[in-house]
Amino acid sequence: MPIDAVTQVPIPRNEPVRDYAPGSPERDRLERRLDDLAGEVIPLPMTIAGEQRFGAGERIDVVQPHHHTARLGMLGNATREDARLAVDAALAAGPEWRSLSFDDRAAVFLRAADLLAGPWRETVTAATMLGQSKTVQQAEIDSPCELADFWRFNVHFARQILADQPQSSPGVWNRTDHRPLEGFVYAVTPFNFTAIAGNLPTAPALMGNTVVWKPAPAQTLSAFYLMRVLEAAGLPPGVVNMVTGDGRQLSQVALADPALAGLHFTGSTATFQSLWQTIGANLGSYRAYPRIVGETGGKDFLVAHRSADPQILKTALIRGAFEYQGQKCSALSRAYLPRGLWQQIKDDLLAEVDALTVGDVTDLSNFMGALIDRPAFDRNRAAIDRAVRDPTVELVAGGQYDDAIGYFVRPTVLVSGDHRNEIFSTEYFGPILAVHVYEDSRWDDVLRRVDSGSPYGLTGSVIAQDRYAIAQAVERLRFAAGNFYVNDRPTGAVVGQQPFGGGRGSGTNDKAGAAQNLLRWTSARSIKETFVPPTDHRYPHMG
Ligand SMILES: NC(=O)c1ccc[n+]([C@@H]2O[C@H](COP(=O)([O-])OP(=O)(O)OC[C@H]3O[C@@H](n4cnc5c(N)ncnc54)[C@H](O)[C@@H]3O)[C@@H](O)[C@H]2O)c1
Numbered sequence: 001m002p003i004d005a006v007t008q009v010p011i012p013r014n015e016p017v018r019d020y021a022p023g024s025p026e027r028d029r030l031e032r033r034l035d036d037l038a039g040e041v042i043p044l045p046m047t048i049a050g051e052q053r054f055g056a057g058e059r060i061d062v063v064q065p066h067h068h069t070a071r072l073g074m075l076g077n078a079t080r081e082d083a084r085l086a087v088d089a090a091l092a093a094g095p096e097w098r099s100l101s102f103d104d105r106a107a108v109f110l111r112a113a114d115l116l117a118g119p120w121r122e123t124v125t126a127a128t129m130l131g132q133s134k135t136v137q138q139a140e141i142d143s144p145c146e147l148a149d150f151w152r153f154n155v156h157f158a159r160q161i162l163a164d165q166p167q168s169s170p171g172v173w174n175r176t177d178h179r180p181l182e183g184f185v186y187a188v189t190p191f192n193f194t195a196i197a198g199n200l201p202t203a204p205a206l207m208g209n210t211v212v213w214k215p216a217p218a219q220t221l222s223a224f225y226l227m228r229v230l231e232a233a234g235l236p237p238g239v240v241n242m243v244t245g246d247g248r249q250l251s252q253v254a255l256a257d258p259a260l261a262g263l264h265f266t267g268s269t270a271t272f273q274s275l276w277q278t279i280g281a282n283l284g285s286y287r288a289y290p291r292i293v294g295e296t297g298g299k300d301f302l303v304a305h306r307s308a309d310p311q312i313l314k315t316a317l318i319r320g321a322f323e324y325q326g327q328k329c330s331a332l333s334r335a336y337l338p339r340g341l342w343q344q345i346k347d348d349l350l351a352e353v354d355a356l357t358v359g360d361v362t363d364l365s366n367f368m369g370a371l372i373d374r375p376a377f378d379r380n381r382a383a384i385d386r387a388v389r390d391p392t393v394e395l396v397a398g399g400q401y402d403d404a405i406g407y408f409v410r411p412t413v414l415v416s417g418d419h420r421n422e423i424f425s426t427e428y429f430g431p432i433l434a435v436h437v438y439e440d441s442r443w444d445d446v447l448r449r450v451d452s453g454s455p456y457g458l459t460g461s462v463i464a465q466d467r468y469a470i471a472q473a474v475e476r477l478r479f480a481a482g483n484f485y486v487n488d489r490p491t492g493a494v495v496g497q498q499p500f501g502g503g504r505g506s507g508t509n510d511k512a513g514a515a516q517n518l519l520r521w522t523s524a525r526s527i528k529e530t531f532v533p534p535t536d537h538r539y540p541h542m543g
C-alpha cells in the first residue's frame, strides 16, 4: 500500500464488559493477579524520555484504601528539576512524533487498546481495584473497558476530523492541515478513573502533540502499568512523559514555560481554577494561547415525577449514589422526590441501602469499597457530623464511618425540606445522598430548584413515565447537565454513546472521547493553492 494512502480505520466497538461470575475463568485469572499485586511493594518511577527514574522529592506511599496499612508501591514527589527534564523531553520528541503519519500514531493506540483488553487486562484491573478501591464491576467498566474504548473511538473520530476538508472553487484547491499545537500539552488527571488518566495524555498525543502527564498520587499504581502498556504498544520515548507526585513543583515549571500549548485537566473545580489563574497570570509569556480543557466537579441530580416507576427510581438512586462510594464526578448526590412516591419507596429504599455491603474489594461480594484517602474520609465525616447537628436535616440511613482498617463510610441518606441547605449544593465526593421531598403538585417549582440548586452542570436524570413531564424536564434543565438521562441513573456514560462532560462550574464541556475534545488539540492551517494565478492586477470594472 502506498505510504500516503487514505486508509479506513477499524470500526470501533465498545469493549464487552465481563461479569466475573463465580467459577468463571476471568475471575480465576483476576484473583491470581490480585494476589500477586497485593503481595508486593514496588517502586513507582516516573517515565521521562522513555527512561524510568524515581522522583527526587519526598517519598509517598501508595496503599490500599480499604486496608490503609497495606502498601502497594512508593513514588517520589517530582521536583522542579524532574519537571524540567519532562518538559524538555516532550519538546524534544515533538518534531519526530508530529511528522509521523496519522496511521502510524493511530496504530500505537489501537495496539495499546488490544493489549489492555487482552494480555494486560488483569494487571490493570487488579491495580485499579487495589490502588483505587474499586469493586471488580467498577474497575472493569473503567479499566480496561472505558480506556480501550477511548483509544479505539479516538482514532475513529480523529480520522473524521482529518477527512473534514473545505470546498474548492474552479482553479483552486483548498486544504485544511490539522496541525498539532506548537509546544507541549500538560495533562493532569484525577484518582478516580484509570480510563480518564489514560485518555487525557493520549488524546492530544494521537493528534500529534507531545505530553507531560501527571497522574494523581493515589492512582499511580495503575498509571505505572498504563505506561508499560503504551510502551509495549510501541509509543516512542518522550511522547508521553509521566511525572509522579502532587504536581506543585511540576506546575511551577510547566505553566511558566513559553511552550505550554495546552492544559488537559480532570479533577476538582478548585484545582482547575487555580491552574487556569496561573495560566492567566502568565499569559503574556506564552508563544501561543494555551488551549484549556477541564472537566471538574459536580453535584449531580435526579428528579422524579409522580408518574415514576418506583423500582426504576430505587435502582437509579442506589446505583447512582453509591457505586464506587459516590466518587464518580457523575455520582448522584441530590434527589428531588414527590411526597407520594417517597412515602411509597422509603422503607424499601432505606432497607436496601442499609443492606449494601461495604468492605475490602478483593472480597467480590462487596458492593462498595473505601474512600480514596484520609482527606476524603475527613471531608465526608465532617459533612455527616454537620448534617447530624443541623435541625433542618434528618439522617435516615447510614451515617457511620470507621477508618480503623480502611477509609470506610457507610452509604448515607439525608433528607431536608430546605432545598438551599449545603447538602444540595456542596460536592462531598462520597456516599452521601441528599433528598428533598416536594409536594406532588409542585413539579414546576421543583424543576426550578433543580436548575438553580448548585453551581455545577455535569450530570442529571429524570425518572418519569409521563411523556409531558419528561419533555418538560429535558427542556427546563437544558443547561443544568452536560449529560442528561431519562429513566436511568446519571452515571455510567459509555464512550461513543454518551460523550461526557459538563458546563457551568463543572468544566469546559469538551466531551472526552469525542471529536469535540480531539479538535482542541489541533490548530488548523488553511492552505489555498491557485492553479492558474492572475497575472494582471487590474479588475474589469476599471475599464
Ligand atoms: N467532570 C469530570 O469528567 C470528572 C471526572 C473525574 C473526576 N472529576 C472531579 O475530580 C475531583 C476528584 O478528583 P481528585 O480528588 O483527584 O481532584 P484534585 O483536583 O484533588 O486532583 C486532580 C489532579 O490535580 C493534581 N493537582 C492538584 N494540585 C495541583 C497543582 N498545583 N499542579 C498540578 N497538579 C495538581 C492532583 O494531584 C491530581 O492529579 C472531583 O471534584 C470530581 O468531580 C471530574
Ligand SMILES: N[C@@H](CCC=O)C(=O)O
Pocket (backbone or CB within 6 Å): 192, 193, 327, 328, 329, 330, 490, 491, 492, 493, 494, 500
Ligand atoms: N464517565 C463516568 C464518570 C467519570 C467521572 O468521574 C460516568 O459517566 O460515570
